[in-house]
Amino acid sequence: MKASVLVRPKAGILDPQGDAVEHSLRKLGFEVSGVRVGRVIDLEVEATDEATARAAIEKMCHELLANPLIESFDVRFEES
């Protein structure tokens, strides 16, 4: 089962990478604000149903993919 995990800095957590991107975009003339940079991890997990897959992926997030202290994650399944 294919899934995408979006890992983002939590609200209130400083995001220097986002600040740098925002600064650069503004220098290029774009009117943007609130830029935040996170990661997207696409993966295929062995599971027969979405609930099992979601549970496995949440475990992966806690063990490796995200730092729950400062990052939030969001699991999305692809429409097949």
Add this chain to the structure above:
Amino acid sequence: MKASVLVRPKAGILDPQGDAVEHSLRKLGFEVSGVRVGRVIDLEVEATDEATARAAIEKMCHELLANPLIESFDVRFEES
């Protein structure tokens, strides 16, 4: 207007970071495959309609956010 830009390595392009994550997940006992790591950029852009916002964001992707030679990008607007 709030949007998320997903920037991913194109199919066929090597993704050492994804390979490393896949290797680590397997060592932790997870049955995963096809792991690919990209970036998610959340931003708020000054625009009155989605078409204008999308055009601006696509320009940002070509100028700064993505490397079109090796990365693909996907723009999504948040439901408000």
